[in-house]
Amino acid sequence: MIPILSHQENIDSTALSFLDALAQAGFAGDIEKSYASRLAVATDNSVYQSLPQAVVLPKHQQDIVIMTQLASQPAYAQVRFSPRGGGTGTNGQSLTQDIVVDLSRYMNQVLEVNAEEGWVRVQTGVIKDQLNDALRPHGFFFSPDLSTSNRATVGGMINTDASGQGSLKYGKTSDHVLELTTVLVDGTVLESTPQSNQAAKQLAEQSGTIGNIYRQVLETCENMQQEIEQRFPKLNRFLTGYDLKHVYDVESGAVDLSRILCGSEGSLGFITEAKLNITPIPKYRALINVKYDSFESALRNAPFLVKANALSVETVDSKVLNLAKQDIVWHSVSDLIQDVPNKEMDGLNMVEYAEQDEAKQQQKIASLCQLLDDKIAKGEDGIIGYQVCDDLAGLNRIYAMRKKAVGLLGAAKGRAKPVAFAEDTCVPPENLADFIMEFRALLDSKGLNYGMFGHVDAGVLHVRPALDMCDPLQETLMREVSDKVVALTAKYKGLMWGEHGKGFRSEYGPEFFGETLFNELRKIKAAFDPYNRVNPGKICTPFASTDQLVSVDAVKRGFYDRQIPVQVRDSFTEALDCNGNGLCFNYDASSPMCPSSKITQDRRHSPKGRAGLMREWLRQLVNNNVDIIQLEKELLAGKNDVSLVKRFANSWSKKRGQYDFSAEVMEAMEGCLACKACSSQCPIKVDVPTFRSRFMFLYYSRYQRSIKDYLVGYSEAYTPLMAKAPGLFNVFLKQNWVQKLATKATGMVDIPVLSQPTLARSLAGHSALNFDLDALNEMSAEQRSKTVLIVQDPFTSYYDADVVRDLVLLAEKLGFNPVILPFKPNGKPQHIKGFLQDFAKTAKNAADFLNQIAQLNIPMIGTDPALVLCYRDEYNKALGDDRGQFKVELFQEWLTPRLAELEPFAASNMTFYLFGHCTEKTNLPNSTADWQQIFTAFGAQLKPVSVGCCGMAGTYGHDAKQYENSKGIYSLSWQQELAKHDMAQCLATGYSCRSQVKRFEGEKLKHPVQALLSLL
Ligand SMILES: Cc1cc2nc3c(=O)[nH]c(=O)nc-3n(C[C@H](O)[C@H](O)[C@H](O)COP(=O)(O)OP(=O)(O)OC[C@H]3O[C@@H](n4cnc5c(N)ncnc54)[C@H](O)[C@@H]3O)c2cc1C
């Protein structure tokens, strides 16, 4: 069994007493001190790892005032903080060993939209896409763009001065900030609005922190004008943190303090509210995809494209292009970026035009096309062709392809993974091509693998060389390359940080600002935060302080990960490879990723949180001398098991308060719905259900399981028995007191009733029930081609039998001979609960049976996506080669290629709405299109509805502990979308989804096969 893991980094005693005092002081938000909560914010998208003392999550600004006022008491002088938003920084910007103040959980409201005057006021924990959703109905958007828009907060954007595509026209975040409200570390609330010189001077005369700040800023700006002018490169991505160039208007002497705060990376205070200007959504958008014979040609041609008045010019190199081409995503754009006959496309520039006026838009597009035609005719600039895309859906598909391809870079095979440390350099666009050639030569000379893409219009290059950060030598190489890139950017008159901010790269600050100006930054820091208490060490330290700047050499994740032996790391890649990009915090309720994260707003309950906990858990086991792989093997073989008494005793000790880190990990794992969205939606394919079941398997080698686990895990064994007398069980289960008792005794709610009539009864006398292997064996090839075998699953067959019945009737009406295979447990419930030893046996039995049937060469189909897909994924992982070659398809996978063989159907004017199962949508990207094709062939229309998870996910929704979350997840998208349609026209492919709708709406949705049957 696994040992108890009692190690946890203790919280410093002053911090602990501060947190206790904070709880007493009227702080309304959350204070999280558990090791798991601290670990969940110990990483971002960078290579660093830093464990904070605690995480506090304020409910409102007053909470931050309470916190900072308390911290001003002498007893807490040593307490320090770091603000945090989405935690998507690429260089450890929000990482700290102090107290994390996370504004994303509660302080995320859009407070006021003033479309007439073109501004919005927000709390800074609001996510950028959430803000744009609120602005869209008014015809506006917040224009600074960034790839992490579905999880990065406005607070994070302001503090890193974020920008992205379209920055030539839309600028950086700071260009859109009108006012900020900031709580300073001494509890002062600073409202920064632009001030005339006279007003700024009056403010500077005040005593107190605000007076100090104005005095210092005026002094620096007035005295250092020449130095500032010389030092700050004239770039679109100008030098921020702190933005001395824009804070002071030389002509008028006006001061806008917000400019100092933008890009300050949380080192000056907690920005709580922002008034931002907003931009009208362009009415017309188009993308011209220009194709090149090489990446270098694409780079050298970029200035020409910018001159052609483009909104933005984005580029990708051949590595990124090829990754996209090999991925399924290419299907969505292959018609929009076609290959050029007899030419190799090794570079691509995506040129966007966006206008309010159609004629203006057309004229710009036509004039670029004319120029491109001339160049192609003359064979100039390596241009081999171009394509124009002017429909929004196509445009979005192309950008989605780019985003996905960039994500695929991160999923590189092998131990070396792309890492961020010089990933956002910026040089004047006219220097970009030469700079990149030299940059490539540097990386090539070190034998590093990389892909490149970027905003060529702004001279920004994105590159993440692949390094194995578990190898100390590679860590040293990272530092060496980093230093060389700093020198290279300086040579080309650029910046090391063109987009993502500084974080642990702050040590290079003096090099870029020069000693004189850097000292001025330190004086400004001292005016805001004299004792270096907010995000200490980032950007700069206060003047006169002896504190050190953070360094690129800070402790990295690799330091911890390398303590896990290579074999274990290789075996648990699904957890180890998470790079913290935060895509799993996706705010969009209609995206399947990740329901438990969305509903809890708790980072522990995200794929990233779970992967981080798993890594630490493995590390601690190793440090406790556990040979994890060997232990797993032994347990799977039924060895090394402990007695029931011992397991009960261990559970009892835990219940009585004995600390075990495994229990913290378990809490996070229990909150997972095992919906598998992460396993396909995460760019790195972090697969929580896979490592979660392995974790549970090992966890229960020490502790005793609950009855609920056995009820779920072995449901496939007892359900067929119950289904022999469904009436009896149903009468029983329909009693309120029985349900209540069941909840009390087993921890399960709303236990579903069995189908009545049963499948056998509803098809009584039908040939589909007469499975006879010999008879099937004797069939001719012609007969076999007209036969289809139906693989049963426990949920549909025993709880939703009319779906299987209707599938039989539909297949028959389509001219096929359906035969239902005898029920064989699939094992998915065992896998979910981590009964891995038994799952392996169940899977082997089912695979043996299905392989035998597969010899018949007759298609096999199943109805429930989660169970059918289990044959592919979980079976492969558990059985390896023993899985054999059998194939079970979903109905739509089977029928779509056969549609052409069917007689044409009469047209109907029926429209249906498809609520797809999330495992199906995420793991079978063609699924919706297949269903649509089928409905079109049947003469009807099928419209997919954008929904996330329904909240049931197998048995998660029946777990009393998870009931409220299950209901909450349902209300995020399903409830709202169903309310928009007639339920009779809404279709759901998943059994779980249908049962969830039934319990909350009292009505059952049809499976698509039932709707198809109704059309015949
Ligand atoms: C895959 C990927 C792609 C990216 N693409 C882009 C891109 O296109 N453009 C771009 O600009 N960036 C990009 N980034 C970087 C990152 O997303 C941005 O820096 C983003 O603005 C960070 O926002 P966040 O909410 O995650 O902030 P965090 O990472 O939580 O914090 C960032 C900094 O802001 C501070 N901070 C956060 N909130 C507050 C607050 N309310 N008050 C005071 N300080 C605060 C933190 O202390 C920290 O220093 C990318 C990152 C990843 C992982």
Ligand code: SF4
């Ligand atoms: S789990 Fe995937 S999506 Fe989430 S942070 Fe890790 S790598 Fe990114």
Ligand code: SF4
């Ligand atoms: S399986 Fe679903 S709920 Fe669990 S971590 Fe992955 S996306 Fe989240």
